[in-house]
Amino acid sequence: MKEYREEDDREFAIKLFRSTILNADEYQRYMSESSRNWDFSRLAYMDVVIMQIAIAEMLTFPNIPVTVTINEYVDLAKLYSTPRSGGYINGMLDAIARHLIQTGKMMKVMPEPRPRRAYVDNQRNNAPRREGRRPTIAQTSAQRIASRTQPDAPQENIE
Numbered sequence: 001m002k003e004y005r006e007e008d009d010r011e012f013a014i015k016l017f018r019s020t021i022l023n024a025d026e027y028q029r030y031m032s033e034s035s036r037n038w039d040f041s042r043l044a045y046m047d048v049v050i051m052q053i054a055i056a057e058m059l060t061f062p063n064i065p066v067t068v069t070i071n072e073y074v075d076l077a078k079l080y081s082t083p084r085s086g087g088y089i090n091g092m093l094d095a096i097a098r099h100l101i102q103t104g105k106m107m108k109v110m111p112e113p114r115p116r117r118a119y120v121d122n123q124r125n126n127a128p129r130r131e132g133r134r135p136t137i138a139q140t141s142a143q144r145i146a147s148r149t150q151p152d153a154p155q156e157n158i159e
Helices: 007-022 024-034 045-060 066-080 085-102 137-149
Strands: none
Touching (some): 007 024, 007 045, 024 045, 024 085, 045 066, 066 085
16 A cells, blocks of 8 residues: 555655754744743643644745645644644744744745734623622522522413
8 A cells, every 4th residue: 555645745745744853943943932921831742743844834835825734734733632722723823924924934925814803891791790799608599599489470371
């Protein structure tokens, strides 16, 4: 059984592997710089590996659009890493790609980021908010007892 469908696939894999290994330190620096609010050493190792390979693909293969690369590696993260890795890797790779484009290290285009929705306080006001402290167990028990002892609303006989 063949390892690769075509010779192009084999060449792609070898070139991607070599680029990832030879430039791992540089790619980790990009990740570290982009994870401003997160301690890089606390990242899941699988996430680091996935992002290194994704950065290698972005920089090594100019004919592959950045969004395609990001989407493929987000899918890999969802399969092989933690449940929250997909979203994290998506944000990190997006930030890294934009940085590489802005600094001229990558000559690709990316769509403009979608504007963030402004947080409207009323979005979460569908449910009534409790003000102040939580009720005590005694208070909630008293409320339950009171609701049980209230007479039910009279029902009309419909015949």
